Amino acid sequence: MLATSDTAWSVRRWASEWGWDNPNRAACTSCICSGLHDGVLDWLVYSSAADSFVWLPGVGAVSLGQRKRRIQFCSEKGGGFIRGSVNWKNTLAYRKGACQPASNCRIRIHRSNPKRPGRYLMYRAAVIGLGRMGSTFDDEISSGGAIFLPYCHAPSYAASPYTELVAGADLHAEQGAIFADRWGLDQEHIYGDYREMLAAERPDIVSICTTARHRAAIIQDAIQAGVKAIWAEKPLTLSLAEADAIIELSARNSVAIAVNCSRRHSPFLTEARRMAQSGELGDILQITAYTECYISHNGSHAIDTMRYLVDGDVEWVFGEMESDEEAAGEEDLMGNGYLAFDNGVRGYIRAMPTGIAPWEFDLIGTEGRVRSLSNGAETQYYRWVPGGLRDEGLPARAPFPLPLSIQGTGLSVIADLVNAIETGSDPRCSAEDGRKALEIAIAMRESHRQGGRRVxxxxxxxxxxxxxxxxxxxxxxxxxxxxxxxxxxx
Ligand SMILES: NC(=O)c1ccc[n+]([C@@H]2O[C@H](COP(=O)([O-])OP(=O)(O)OC[C@H]3O[C@@H](n4cnc5c(N)ncnc54)[C@H](O)[C@@H]3O)[C@@H](O)[C@H]2O)c1
Structure with a gap:
């Protein structure tokens, strides 16, 4: 167990006490991360010697370089999180932005920034396609639910404690000028040709916010240019062959790709998935989505959310498209699908007009049910209570557990992508997930083309x-x- 002290601690002292291999390096490269939980803070520090996380106990003042910060802990939970209170403005874990929920709490060893001693070196982020999702989409959002701000790419990089927005590229000079002005970049960091930007700026993370027409080629160029991670808009690609090529190349080069099917970062849908996985809803039977949309464009969101909620893969589908003519062509189209998951769950997606039920997800188990209504504006939870005819029980509405804190969706995507860079894990919505959403949509259309046969x-x-x-x-x-x-x- 770690020694505690009520006097000042230095990072150098932690380094020797906790066996960091190089105290000098630790002194300038280590960092504490905190997570907000139950209104208090959880603190963890990573020891590279032990190759594990250790809990920071006790009361003390911490000095990091020239910066002295005071952290006060009120309790210690054996072997688990240490919860304490802290003056937010005095945290040294975050230069700016909100803390992560405890479930995402993660310690990172920061590289020191040689140009700015005492400052952490952030991941260099750049955006390709400086339009709505690249820059301004958040201006269009007036209430939360499916989305929390910052949501789109540039504002999320600007707000994230992990990233520094360093450059942008767009074919249209005016888009670049607007972007530079809004995000405080010198015009010299705005490029007409994204390949030049990749070569000159050497970004760690690149967002690809053009339309899907260009996405496959740009992703492959970014991988070849040596980026560590890519945040790609949806749908991932137009064709399955393009998606195959991207996945093969990214695996070969160990580049993480996060696809922006962002409902995976909704705290409500994440909680619904947790309830399903933990058995609180009993055996999961059915997932239904009502989403008036084109099956590839926003259908990618809907199909991906269905897969996320039931934690399964689709084995076969039936599909009905809006017309034989539309199904015969390659244009995006509306349609409905019946999805058979490998874990026995059955799904139904209505992507034709949905009337008064826009963007609903209905997850049904033997013991409980979660309905996400009106594009995330309301979440309902039902479970069995005693009563009913012959005392068979009744489904009664119960309070849906609310999140302790909600951070911007884009911040969550970036934290997840940074985690993928640092641990080698898959992003929460990976390129594979992007490919599967497209494949299911294509299979639904194939089913229609073949007269309603199972595909x-x-x-x-x-x-x-x-x-x-x-x-x-x-x-x-x-x-x-x-x-x-x-x-x-x-
Ligand atoms: N995840 C979401 O919630 C969400 C929401 C809206 C849009 N999107 C997706 O975002 C993508 C972009 O949509 P948008 O509405 O932002 O479009 P947009 O037209 O506003 O922006 C696209 C930008 O890409 C630029 N561009 C095109 N080709 C380029 C190239 N080769 N190099 C550099 N720049 C290039 C265009 O000039 C334009 O400025 C689409 O794929 C769309 O599906 C996702």
């Missing part, structure tokens, strides 16, 4: 594709199309 996955013909609806008119940025009063797919 097994994986789909054999890898040349199949869906031209995601957002690529229509994408030679002109959405902002300009809006100025010209042309419709833009949200």
């Amino acid at each position: 097994d996955l994986p789909v054999a013909d890898r040349s199949l594709r869906i031209l995601s609806v957002e690529i229509g008119g994408d030679a002109v940025p959405a902002r300009v199309r809006r100025l010209q009063q042309e419709p833009v797919v949200a």
